[in-house]
Amino acid sequence: MRSAALIGTAALALAVAALWHRPAQAAISQSCADLRNKIVAMERQVPSGAALSVDLAIRRVYINDCLRHPSDGSTPGSAASDPWLDANGDPAAPPPQGDGVYQTTPEIAGYCQGASDTRLCALMLNLGEGEMLAEGGDPQNPADWEKPARTIDPADELPPLQLSAGGRTYAVDDACLGGLAGILFSSPAGNGLRNRLAANLATPGCAGELGAINAALGAFQDAIEQWREAARRDRTAPSDANGRALQPGFREMCTQAFNNQNKCLMRQSNMSTAGSGSGIGVEGQAGAFGECASLYGSVVAMCKQSGIRFPQTPLRDALRPANPAPSPPGKTASGKSAAPVAPKTDGPAAAGPTPKEALLGQMPASCAPTLQKYLDDVGGSQTAQQRGAEAVDSYQQLAASDECRDAMKRIAAENALDLPERHMSQRTRNSFAAAMAADPARSVPQLAPAQAGNGDGYDPEEVLAFGFALLNLASGAANLANAMHGAALPATNFNSLAAPIIRSPPGQGGPSFRPAPPTSPSTITGTTGQ
Amino acid sequence: MRVYCSPRLGARLAAAVIVAVLGGCASDPVYLDPLAGLAKVPAASVPQDVPVTVDQPVALVPSENSAKVLDLAAEFAASANGALVKSLVSDKLWADGDPQQLVDGAVGVLRRRYPKIELVDDLATARQRGFHTTFVVDIQYHHLVTAFDTNHVTITLVVMDARETPVSRIVAEGKSGTTYGSMDAHFRDAAAMSVATLDAKATQFLRDSGNP
Numbered sequence: 001m002r003s004a005a006l007i008g009t010a011a012l013a014l015a016v017a018a019l020w021h022r023p024a025q026a027a028i029s030q031s032c033a034d035l036r037n038k039i040v041a042m043e044r045q046v047p048s049g050a051a052l053s054v055d056l057a058i059r060r061v062y063i064n065d066c067l068r069h070p071s072d073g074s075t076p077g078s079a080a081s082d083p084w085l086d087a088n089g090d091p092a093a094p095p096p097q098g099d100g101v102y103q104t105t106p107e108i109a110g111y112c113q114g115a116s117d118t119r120l121c122a123l124m125l126n127l128g129e130g131e132m133l134a135e136g137g138d139p140q141n142p143a144d145w146e147k148p149a150r151t152i153d154p155a156d157e158l159p160p161l162q163l164s165a166g167g168r169t170y171a172v173d174d175a176c177l178g179g180l181a182g183i184l185f186s187s188p189a190g191n192g193l194r195n196r197l198a199a200n201l202a203t204p205g206c207a208g209e210l211g212a213i214n215a216a217l218g219a220f221q222d223a224i225e226q227w228r229e230a231a232r233r234d235r236t237a238p239s240d241a242n243g244r245a246l247q248p249g250f251r252e253m254c255t256q257a258f259n260n261q262n263k264c265l266m267r268q269s270n271m272s273t274a275g276s277g278s279g280i281g282v283e284g285q286a287g288a289f290g291e292c293a294s295l296y297g298s299v300v301a302m303c304k305q306s307g308i309r310f311p312q313t314p315l316r317d318a319l320r321p322a323n324p325a326p327s328p329p330g331k332t333a334s335g336k337s338a339a340p341v342a343p344k345t346d347g348p349a350a351a352g353p354t355p356k357e358a359l360l361g362q363m364p365a366s367c368a369p370t371l372q373k374y375l376d377d378v379g380g381s382q383t384a385q386q387r388g389a390e391a392v393d394s395y396q397q398l399a400a401s402d403e404c405r406d407a408m409k410r411i412a413a414e415n416a417l418d419l420p421e422r423h424m425s426q427r428t429r430n431s432f433a434a435a436m437a438a439d440p441a442r443s444v445p446q447l448a449p450a451q452a453g454n455g456d457g458y459d460p461e462e463v464l465a466f467g468f469a470l471l472n473l474a475s476g477a478a479n480l481a482n483a484m485h486g487a488a489l490p491a492t493n494f495n496s497l498a499a500p501i502i503r504s505p506p507g508q509g510g511p512s513f514r515p516a517p518p519t520s521p522s523t524i525t526g527t528t529g530q
Numbered sequence: 531m532r533v534y535c536s537p538r539l540g541a542r543l544a545a546a547v548i549v550a551v552l553g554g555c556a557s558d559p560v561y562l563d564p565l566a567g568l569a570k571v572p573a574a575s576v577p578q579d580v581p582v583t584v585d586q587p588v589a590l591v592p593s594e595n596s597a598k599v600l601d602l603a604a605e606f607a608a609s610a611n612g613a614l615v616k617s618l619v620s621d622k623l624w625a626d627g628d629p630q631q632l633v634d635g636a637v638g639v640l641r642r643r644y645p646k647i648e649l650v651d652d653l654a655t656a657r658q659r660g661f662h663t664t665f666v667v668d669i670q671y672h673h674l675v676t677a678f679d680t681n682h683v684t685i686t687l688v689v690m691d692a693r694e695t696p697v698s699r700i701v702a703e704g705k706s707g708t709t710y711g712s713m714d715a716h717f718r719d720a721a722a723m724s725v726a727t728l729d730a731k732a733t734q735f736l737r738d739s740g741n742p
Contacts, residue, residue: 389570392570396654396657399654399658400654400657400658402658405658423651423652424592424597424651424652425597425601427597427600427601427604428592428596428597428600429649431600431630431633432590432592432596432633432637432649432667433649434630434633434634435630435633435634435636435637435638436590436637436641436647436649438634438637438638440637440638440639440641440642440645441638441642442638
């Protein structure tokens with residue numbers, strides 16, 4: 001056991017060196033940097049405040065996943081500005097010239113100076129696998145323990161949100177967005193956002209930013225609606241000759257959102273047929289697709305407010321509450337040329353609504369009746385659930401013909417739409433293709449000759465005793481605070497779910513009680529514990 | 531993928547319970563219905579473990595969950611925690627948690643019976659191409675994260691007829707554990723058990739129509 005522990009410690013030291021003995025990287029990942037740039041670009045292109053709820057949600061994602069709790073390995077200690085330390089935990093120059101072997105934040109470095117293994121201490125705190133006792137804090141008081149926060153480079157933060165309406169511009173930085181949401185989106189019935197607003201207004205830094213907005217809005221009984229209406233009408237002059245709505249990146253984002261919205265709507269429609277209730281399914285998987293459609297729908301709405309136009313797809317018609325009158329069957333199906341003549345479009349901004357006649361005209365004659373039935377099913381007079389089921393059936397009939405399917409593929413490609421069909425990811429295809437190419441006789445994993453893990457020689461009673469000791473050591477619970485002030489989503493508390501936290505003071509190392517060493521060879525080293 | 535690690539991992543590591551990190555500190559994926567995105571009915575509505583006659587030609591369609599477990603493993607391997615774990619353990623132990631062994635095993639069970647089975651994107655494609663039987667292969671697993679946890683693997687084969695209507699659902703499970711202090715999570719034991727169970731059930735419930 002000691003051998004394993006020594007090897008484990010040595011490996012950890014090597015891992016630390018491997019992870020941190022690399023050139024200082026950017027404080028945020030490339031994907032986060034891309035997201036940041038897209039947010040900034042979007043805010044330049046969209047009329048100020050016209051899509052505030054979407055903007056706040058996207059900002060919340062960036063703040064949460066890129067700055068406060070990055071999931072890409074950019075943990076505390078990975079910022080270029082974080083100090084390097086040598087093997088003894090003393091400040092050192094960066095490698096390769098200097099003796100530095102790892103990075104961490106100054107706070108963690110100071111905290112771990114008293115630890116028996118400063119590198120291990122810093123590694124675990126960098127990874128968020130421990131908590132630090134506040135200066136002068138009481139180790140018995142859970143409130144005095146806190147997780148180390150990643151040092152956020154001010155350069156990574158988003159620029160303050162600029163809200164312009166009625167000739168005035170308000171700047172609100174991220175720390176005060178919760179209060180902004182409290183001003184704009186809270187309802188009299190709920191007090192969550194109002195509480196956020198009150199808390200933000202009590203913060204000196206936010207009071208200055210939000211107070212002016214709050215005071216201005218307070219002068220009007222329906223100030224919020226007025227402001228939002230003003231923002232909706234605001235058409236800021238394009239920043240370049242082409243105009244913001246025509247910028248390729250923005251149009252591409254809008255096209256993706258539109259396609260994804262329709263994909264989610266289609267899947268929700270498919271799911272609805274599994275239940276016995278009426279209407280589109282709103283629970284479980286169907287509900288998830290509904291939420292997906294709603295999210296992308298908000299982006300599509302933002303794009304529409306920015307002047308982007310989208311084609312009216314049959315599915316969207318089908319899912320509308322009001323039933324649009326279908327065109328008379330046969331009006332366009334007969335007499336049309338079998339040769340597809342597809343009008344070239346220039347993307348959603350130039351496509352406009354696609355007439356059913358034009359669609360039918362692009363199909364081979366043999367496919368037109370099936371497409372007509374599909375469109376009729378979509379726009380039928382039944383419930384959405386019935387229409388969804390019939391539309392799926394008729395689409396499947398359409399897709400069953402190679403000729404028709406190819407024509408649909410062409411039309412979809414020309415209109416920047418995805419067919420409502422599933423595509424295997426490349427990773428899945430590669431994995432299954434490898435399995436298909438392997439020798440099937442040798443692809444069955446072999447069962448272990450003995451029960452798993454019998455060779456380590458531990459006494460079950462000691463193992464249980466140690467587990468109970470760990471449980472007794474545990475105190476507190478994991479709290480995952482909602483990182484974004486004033487997010488529209490409720491804060492989540494996992495107290496009822498999470499295992500209690502063990503907080504070891506620096507230098508203490510592992511629990512004092514250890515089970516007896518094994519007498520059988522280790523499964524890793526082949527050696528026997530001492 | 532967000533990687534959540536147990537707050538107790540530090541203490542575990544200090545006590546050399548390395549097996550904890552072999553689990554990848556990773557949250558299990560949120561699994562969907564095995565027929566999600568493929569069919570209009572949930573897999574739970576399909577009769578389980580009922581004999582079915584298999585007409586050839588035969589197609590294979592991976593489920594969304596099968597894609598998820600592959601994505602999860604790939605993302606963990608590419609993460610900082612994955613790099614840490616890989617530096618701590620042997621190649622053999624690193625490979626122990628690879629879900630490819632589950633894919634190989636499940637596909638192998640089918641290929642031994644239907645050597646000409648073909649991989650296709652979805653059920654509509656299978657129907658269009660005239661396959662008489664389609665197997666949806668669904669793989670779900672939980673990799674243990676503590677020595678007191680259990681590896682759990684579930685492989686589900688949903689058998690669809692020529693009209694892509696589900697007719698039978700074959701479910702095979704495997705479980706395994708490890709011991710405190712071991713660096714070996716023994717995930718392969720759960721994998722082997724699930725594949726062996728699938729093989730046995732396939733022998734029991736899949737009947738050949740006689741068509742080559």
